[in-house]
Amino acid sequence: MGLKTGYKLPEQLKKDGMTNPTDEQLNMAMKVATQEYYAILFLYKANCHKYREVIEEMEIVVLSKQDPFPKSVTDAWQLLT
16 A cells, blocks of 8 residues: 555654654654554545445544544544444
8 A cells, every 4th residue: 555654753753842752752652653543544444335424524624634533443443333
């Protein structure tokens, strides 16, 4: 698919005020970014006919510059059940 997790991680850390993060902070941020990536991927691979309303509602929220996406695959699964 060509998707990469964490490719904007240094930029995001700078926005969060971490100009010189430690290796531990980078590793933790990468773990969080990876979990969010898998959660979003899980949602978009779900049955689009069955869960169309949930996904469309989330896309509308994204257009208003908010972050409605779940932070883990477990959260994504719970959103769909």
